[in-house]
Amino acid sequence: MGYRRYWHAPGPRTVFMESLLVSTLVVAIAEIGDKTQLLAIILATRFKKPIPIIMGILVATLANHALAATAGYWVADFLSGAWFRWAIAVSFIAMAAWALIPDKADDEEGDAAGRYGVFLTTTIAFFLVEMGDKTQIATVALGAKFQSIALVAAGTTLGMMLANVPAVYLGEAATKVVPLKYVRIGAAVIFLALGVWGIAEASGLLK
Template sequence: MEAFLVSTGIVALAEIGDKTQLLALLLAAKFRKPIPIVLGILAATLVNHALAGVVGNWLMSLIHPDTMRWLLGGSFIAMAGWMLIPDKLSENETRFSERLGVFGATLLAFFLAEMGDKTQIATVALAAKFNEYWWVIAGSTAGMMLANAPVVWIGDKTAKSLPIKLVHRVAAGVFAVLGIAAMIGAG
């Protein structure tokens, strides 16, 4: 359960103000059909984070636990720094194929936007840290949905009222604490 809760919290915090949250807002404004958008986000996240979880679990089987501890610690500290860099959505990520429909466009756009994103890399690291990588996948997906579904349903009024810099600083602090804890062998 720890893997699920930690993954949910970290990904939800990391996602606030992230480019995929901006993408959710753009999709909501463009299509104005929240149900297929939320379902597209869910499907894309499940596939993307399942792949990330499998990669993290596979890395854990290849790398000696002492080495992995230092790699994880370093990656969490790097994530802390990355959290402090604001995300911007590129023009390529805002183009949608009308032929795919709302669900298909959301699925494709979200899947591609998540490739190499903070939350995907965090999912890899968390899956390597926790043996129960399926709980990490479930938690990281829940965190994505907690951060993105309200943006789709409520729109930019809620997103603009969040103190994004403060949320990013809190998330960076959580990643830093996890990194230090991993390096000293805690947890």
């Protein structure tokens, strides 16, 4: 019973779809212009081997976001209550402001590549760079909100891949299709909407 609790949708089909789709959308938009996407461009430009880079991103993101969703799940499980719902809502609003701040890839990540092979270099670099990143913190908040480790981790990982696979194949051109300024504004609007939604729930307006 405990296993089912962790790895299956906590409610009906609508909750299943909401958990997966919201997680995917939030991270896919927030990831555009993020430092991990810029890292993907650096690695793609340097190694010109898209498949091992993409596999490295996938493995690193699955590991990182599974841990983040688990942390969110347990925090919500032990700290349930109206005040905690308010804290989650406020965290989304804070991320809305954070999303407006441009990220820059650290040149050290790109320079360190090549010692351990493309796949392993990408996996290690992405896992470390994602620590404390806005998309990881969003995954923690989503895990707390939706109480589903598998769906949130799957959704946020899918969002990361939707943003980073084109970046790997198209390089810098992928981030010039839409100006990053407007992408960051879009991400901020989504985070803000989730925060307002959470406040409405905590206030009892959506009963």
